[in-house]
Amino acid sequence: MSRENVLVSAAWSEENLQAPGVVFAEVDEDTTAYEGGHIPGAVRIDWRTELQDPVRRDFIDREGFEKLLSAKGISNDDTVVLYGGNNNWFAAYAYWYFKLYGHTNVKLLDGGRKKWELDGRPLDKEEVTRSATTYSAQEQDLSIRAFRDEVVEAIGNKNLVDVRSPDEFSGKLLAPAHLPQEQAQRGGHIPSAVNVPWSKAANEDGTFKSDEELKALYAEAGFDGSRKTIAYCRIGERSSHTWFALRELLGHEDVKNYDGSWTEYGSLIGVPIELGSGKES
């Protein structure tokens, strides 16, 4: 895996807006940004209403994903370039999700909406319609998705990478600091996890740091390249960003994203929780 296969720059994207076989898709939890102006020709994917099952806490199933992509006008052989706000959190989540259902050619726009806007590149409000396709998805590739039992079993023997902020890791905050702190589940982190906030993998403009910088970052945090890895955060989107850095950019082979993340783990009965920085002992 190399950077050129999984990331595209804003400059490349602007030159390839009309390229045949390339579909741009903006992914966000709050899609009002898209309505205010999007990359010309980009379709919208709503993380909350389109990628999550409306009843159960899980993803839409394979058939649901096929219907969604068919309706968006995305074909199996299209190269899908994903971007979004929040430093590409939800776009990275969608990237992982597209991989989960076996889409072959998917890339992230490095820096997402932020880099695009800071560069002053064009946005428009044109309604985007693409003709429907007949999309065919694979069964979920569970080699990249971790579930709760496997996370508990991983304590002390796999790399557990908690990508939340230090205050969420220690149990001081239950959510990122741009959100009200109203969650009711317990605070803290999974024992033996290392804390490498997702933001350390990104530059100020939202682009990923270089491979050399990323390698140094995880090595310094105590990441063991010979072990299998599970990344988590609060709801699984910031950890998709780190999953992308570890697996797609640095090429670590066995890296899973735990999408249940802290909102599931911190509400389980009986599982161990560690408080504090985790560095004292």
Next chain:
Amino acid sequence: MTNGCGAPTQGGSIDVATTETVLEGKVLSDGTPVGGAFVRLLDSTGEFTAEVVTSPEGDFRFFAAPGSWTVRALHRSGNGQADVSASGPGVHAVEIAVA
């Protein structure tokens, strides 16, 4: 439904619980509010903590904790930053000039 991680609407007024420490203000360029600026909350060691995009009126808001913070704004018209010290819970006002 799980609460997501996207930022709520910036600006307007909110009811602040007595335990919350809120940092809020505007991003200004020559005194004019700057909408669509990316505002980053950095802790006392300069470490990134959170980020929001300003409302059309230039407003931003963070739910933090007592302590010393830096708010840094990025916009295509320029960048800027300001320090703010929150002695305790409540609303702490701060403005950021970008140039």
